[in-house]
Amino acid sequence: MVRQGSVIYNPYNQEQFTFLQTNASTGGAYLQIAAVVAPGGRAACGAYRHQHPLQEERFIVHSGSLWMQTGSTSKLYRAGEQVVVPRGIPHAWRNASLSETLHFTYEIAPAMQWESILETLWSLSQKGALNSRGNACFLQLAATLHRFPDHCYLAGVPVILQKGLFRTAAVIARWFGYRPYHKYRGVGKL
Numbered sequence: 001m002v003r004q005g006s007v008i009y010n011p012y013n014q015e016q017f018t019f020l021q022t023n024a025s026t027g028g029a030y031l032q033i034a035a036v037v038a039p040g041g042r043a044a045c046g047a048y049r050h051q052h053p054l055q056e057e058r059f060i061v062h063s064g065s066l067w068m069q070t071g072s073t074s075k076l077y078r079a080g081e082q083v084v085v086p087r088g089i090p091h092a093w094r095n096a097s098l099s100e101t102l103h104f105t106y107e108i109a110p111a112m113q114w115e116s117i118l119e120t121l122w123s124l125s126q127k128g129a130l131n132s133r134g135n136a137c138f139l140q141l142a143a144t145l146h147r148f149p150d151h152c153y154l155a156g157v158p159v160i161l162q163k164g165l166f167r168t169a170a171v172i173a174r175w176f177g178y179r180p181y182h183k184y185r186g187v188g189k190l
Contacts, residue, residue, distance in 0.1 A: 002022055002119055004024075015041055019032075031114050036102070038101055039099050053153065057106070064079070119182070123184040139173040140178050146169070
């Protein structure tokens with residue numbers, strides 16, 4: 001279980017997240033993370049363009065440069081700038097630099113169970129269970145996203161269709177031994 005001060009590290013994208021505020025510490029209002037992403041690193045385990053139907057995200061850049069695509073707009077954000085991604089808006093982000101580390105504060109509100117999803121993805125990265133792009137396989141994602149509904153969906157595919165697909169795939173995933181949640185036990189940092 002993630003607590004205030006917990007640090008998780010993803011070796012695939014060389015991302016380190018330090019939990020400043022958690023679901024428990026804010027009464028579920030929001031989750032706040034100090035993020036460090038190595039040069040060329042992509043969003044949380046190489047996330048595809050996605051949306052959060054019930055949550056708003058805020059990225060506050062401290063150093064480096066953040067490339068963000070929200071809706072049909074792409075923009076580069078530098079130290080001192082911030083971007084808010086309203087709920088339901090498709091987006092993707094990455095470290096825009098191939099030579100400079102990106103430092104930013106990440107907030108998502110409400111917190112819901114987002115920290116459990118991040119903990120699962122980072123745990124899988126520590127176990128070497130992600131592909132070369134840093135993504136979990138479809139059955140693992142289906143199991144996790146079905147267990148934590150209304151947190152994250154792929155952009156461009158109707159949510160109702162994804163819910164049905166995740167429900168069916170989660171059953172198959174269980175047959176193959178995929179668990180929806182993994183506790184992070186890895187060690188490492190940038």
